[in-house]
Amino acid sequence: MTRYPIGIQTFDEIRDQHYLYVDKTDLVYKLANNFKYVFLARPRRFGKSLLVSTLEAYFSGCKDLFKGLAIEHLEKAWNAYPVLHFSMASAKRGTVEDLDAQLHRQLALAEDNFALPDGSDQDVTVRFQNLVARAFQKTGLKAVVLIDEYDAPLYPLRSGEKKLQLLRTELDSFYSALKDLEPYLQFVFITGITKASQLSIFSELNSLESVSLSPDFAALCGFTQQELEQNFSEGIKNLGRKYGLDRSQALQRLKEKYFGYRFSKSEEGVYNPVSLLSAMKNVKTASYWFETGTPALLADEVLKARADITKLEGCEVKLPNLGVPTE
Numbered sequence: 001m002t003r004y005p006i007g008i009q010t011f012d013e014i015r016d017q018h019y020l021y022v023d024k025t026d027l028v029y030k031l032a033n034n035f036k037y038v039f040l041a042r043p044r045r046f047g048k049s050l051l052v053s054t055l056e057a058y059f060s061g062c063k064d065l066f067k068g069l070a071i072e073h074l075e076k077a078w079n080a081y082p083v084l085h086f087s088m089a090s091a092k093r094g095t096v097e098d099l100d101a102q103l104h105r106q107l108a109l110a111e112d113n114f115a116l117p118d119g120s121d122q123d124v125t126v127r128f129q130n131l132v133a134r135a136f137q138k139t140g141l142k143a144v145v146l147i148d149e150y151d152a153p154l155y156p157l158r159s160g161e162k163k164l165q166l167l168r169t170e171l172d173s174f175y176s177a178l179k180d181l182e183p184y185l186q187f188v189f190i191t192g193i194t195k196a197s198q199l200s201i202f203s204e205l206n207s208l209e210s211v212s213l214s215p216d217f218a219a220l221c222g223f224t225q226q227e228l229e230q231n232f233s234e235g236i237k238n239l240g241r242k243y244g245l246d247r248s249q250a251l252q253r254l255k256e257k258y259f260g261y262r263f264s265k266s267e268e269g270v271y272n273p274v275s276l277l278s279a280m281k282n283v284k285t286a287s288y289w290f291e292t293g294t295p296a297l298l299a300d301e302v303l304k305a306r307a308d309i310t311k312l313e314g315c316e317v318k319l320p321n322l323g324v325p326t327e
Contacts, residue, residue: 002234004281006274009049011057015065020277022227025071027220028054037178037188037205040220041195041212042263045274045289047221048191052085052148055189059083059144081186082135083144084110091153094163096170099153100124103174107131114138125173132181142186145178150201151192168199175201215264222261222270228254235280242283257285 005019014021031038032055042048057065061080066072091102103124111118116134119127132143153167178188178201188208195202195210202208211217223231229251240250258276262269278288 002232002280004235004277006277006281009053011050011053012062012065014050020231021069022223022231023069024051024220025054025058025066025069026074027217028058029071029074031055031189031211031217031220032058032187035187035209035211036185037190037208039190039192039195039202039208039210039212040217041192041210042221043261044193045272046261047273049087049089049148051221052087052146052189052191055144055146055187056083056085059187079141080139081141081144082114082139083146084131084135085146085148087148088152089149092155094153094167096166099167099170103128110135124170125177128174129177129181132177132184136184142184143181144186145188147175147188147190149192150175150190151194151196151199154196172200175199176204179204213264215266218262218264218267219270222263222273223276224268224270225255225259228271228276232276232280235283238283239279239285253285254279258289 003017003019005014005021008014008019011021013019028051040048040051058071058075059079059081060083061078063072063075063078066075086103086106088099088102091099100123104120104127107124107127108118108120110116110131114131114135116131116138119130122130132145135143150171153171154164178185190201190208195212211220219227229236236247236250236254239245239253240247243250243253245253254271254276258271258279260269261272272289275288279285
């Protein structure tokens with residue numbers, strides 16, 4: 001019986017506990033070996049945290065976790081780099097004090113992991129810089145920095161420009177350290193929901209490349225039609241049995257419900273992972289993403305503007321409005 005990893009965002013748990021994993025490791029290898037500073041934007045509940053966890057396992061040299069996957073035959077060295085994994089998801093109280101407390105906690109865990117001196121007497125930016133430099137000195141390998149949901153601390157502040165500016169300044173200070181740490185860094189990966197133009201990270205890190213709308217990585221998060229048909233046969237069969245549908249009809253039902261997210265003009269669309277996995281586990285098609293991933297900020301702005309959302313259907317948004325330069 002297939003085990004579906006609903007709510008599980010750690011790659012090692014999925015692999016160790018034999019949950020279903022749709023192999024994206026060829027794209028993980030391509031991403032990790034062709035870039036140094038990378039930014040990826042995706043909606044909520046789209047697999048960003050699992051991707052970060054997969055990169056952490058890969059750069060930590062956990063070869064056994066990748067047995068049977070595409071990357072097993074692509075990677076030869078399997079170096080165990082010092083990996084620093086930061087999640088901003090827990091810093092949502094909208095204060096500098098809360099943000100600093102969360103960062104100090106994660107920095108302390110990293111110091112313990114690498115048996116490095118306690119840096120709690122330093123501010124978060126200096127502590128971060130020293131941690132990276134010391135990790136490099138101790139291991140002889142450059143560090144990998146993974147930042148998940150980099151923009152999460154900003155979302156609670158829908159109003160109050162003064163508090164918002166204080167938080168931006170603190171985030172800028174922390175992220176700007178990456179520029180000075182370049183000699184000690186092997187790879188930097190940053191995820192978020194959108195590209196916040198108010199943060200200087202995107203102007204200071206000139207080499208930060210966004211792959212958010214890259215054709216090469218359009219299927220990095222989410223499931224393609226081919227991946228659905230190859231990996232979910234049991235679930236498709238169960239859904240068909242419940243609704244009295246044959247395989248092609250069950251596939252059509254899933255497509256009408258969950259397909260069509262497109263992250264590149266030239267590539268096919270993908271299925272939302274939380275919706276598809278939930279439908280398979282529950283043997284029921286329902287509005288799973290809307291129940292768990294509704295962007296409150298967007299909903300608030302729609303209410304504030306008194307917008308008629310029915311008029312948004314069919315609207316086109318140009319690439320410059322998404323923060324992506326046109327060629």
